[in-house]
Amino acid sequence: MGTDFAGTNLRDLIAFQTEAVSSHYDLPPQFFAGFLGPRMAYSCAYFTDESNSLAEAEENKLLLTAKKLDLKEGDLLLDIGCGWGSFMFYAAEKIGCRTVGITPAKEQAAFVNGVAEKRGLAGKVTAEVRHVYDMDYPQAYFDKIVTIGAIEHMDDLHRVFAKCAPILKDDGLMLVHGMTRPWKDREKELQGITTEAGELVKEHFGVGYWKSLWEVMEALEKNDFEILDHENITRHYQLTTERWFESLQDNEKEFAGKVVSEEKYREFMVFMAGYSIGFETSHTLCSQILCRKIQSGDIRPALPLTRQDMIVSTYKE
Template sequence: MLEVGSSSTDIRDLIRFQSEAVSSHYDLPPKFFAGFLGPRMAYSCAYFIDENDTLDEAEENKLLLTAKKLDLREGELLLDIGCGWGSFIFYAAEKFGCRAIGITVSEEQAAFVNRISEERGLGDRARADVVHVYDMSYPARYFDKIVTIGAIEHMDNLHLVFSKSSEILKDDGLMLVHGMTKPWHDREEELQGITSEVGELVKEHFGIGYWKSLWEVMEALEKSDFEVLDHENITRHYQLTVERWLERLQENEESLIGKVIDEEKYREFLVFMAGYIVGFETSHTLCNQILCRKINYGEIRPALPLTRENIILSPRKERLCKKN
């Protein structure tokens, strides 16, 4: 764990170690991930308005819900911490007219995003940089909005992540933190040094992993001058998402093994997906979306919406949209 007062050599070593470890997962060929993810290559929990939604529909729902929670507006500058293959930065740029910058530790992912951005003529309205979150060096109050989806699981020091985010976000700016946590029971055992074989394997699969409990995430946010506006537990949605990934991975077995990925790696992913489904079913793994505002101390609070109406997907309305 990166401690306050760590020397700059320690920090550089840690950043190098984490970047290499995490990239070992994400630098696998994008064609392999395309073998189980939806068309937008979102590698995170989708959102189901009903259980019969397809993965592709649920991915669209998640992007729309995320944009709604962030109240995205045309011309805004968005930072996506851990942007993956760019699902949300493309969505924000193309559907909402934002300028979106993503950061990732994976060279493969950044190259993928920048190539697609060029092909779609987006120029610098959607781009990805290879930057470790601890190394972010944007000017103070630079971004209108910040999002991080499925990436905090790779970060050991959330206080550092959120205090840096707070610094580069405009006053009253919104940040959406979407990520997995552990229930306190499991986290407490881990803090006491009780490790499980499964836990160790999960860390290895993802290169590195630091699942916290929800209150630890909230604590780090509050200590970084964020006010939590809303929390939604989306664990069930992640279970449904991974069930669909697993189905797709199995359907595409023939076209993947030996052509895109070796059999051992393929089977490792199968086992992990099955394990994740059990983790969600048995409450060992949870998933959350936390919406926050950067507090502008001493100033009048903005007149925020009185109800949650603007940050939910209404089943009735969305079904009507689907029909038309």
């Protein structure tokens, strides 16, 4: 599946990416629920200790992300690539935020809105079927923006962040959480040197663009964001995928040939095993980048002097 879109019409690109991404994420939610943690966060969890369960690590990650974003009651949060809404529900239920999520996958959006309805959160948690390039919100609309595990599906981060900056309030915060790869590997890909395994991973996810960390940071800086904090959480993703893999393996009888085809189940087994090796062997990396809008000459906000407020050291219920 080619991912070179030079000269491609934007509407065609959006249509292609929407269909490709949906092929992965619109598998039955009960399949993902069977190996993800109880929050159904399909992204790196956060381990304060290697003995943390996946459920504990999921909570840690949500808490960590909320702390970094300094989420407050009443904040209007945009979640780009909201998945099954783990962070939206956390922000709405634990902190009292109003949340809007976008995803190109119809089943995901329907799942989020259905759960929101059941939990009495309709109006506080809303998922829209929307491609990131089609975001159309008023200027300075959101207090906070988050994107967790979604930049891997975005071909042009400059275009994405250029759309984020105007809709974020001047004193807002944005957190970008995503996978990257070492520059030397990325450089080879840019030169047209790809690996069969790399292409298979992209096909598994429908579409994928693993960039290097500096490319993500460059796209942020060139689109009026100042990077406030960066945390490398690669080891956490290795532990996360190891636990996902174990759950997949343990639930073979429930999944294979029932919720998904036996071939699809075995495909997920291989890729989940492969992801954990990818993190273990430094082929794939993961980061959280916190940023704010910046304009030279602006008076700087009184940001915390230390990282103390964005540390999650022990899991607490």
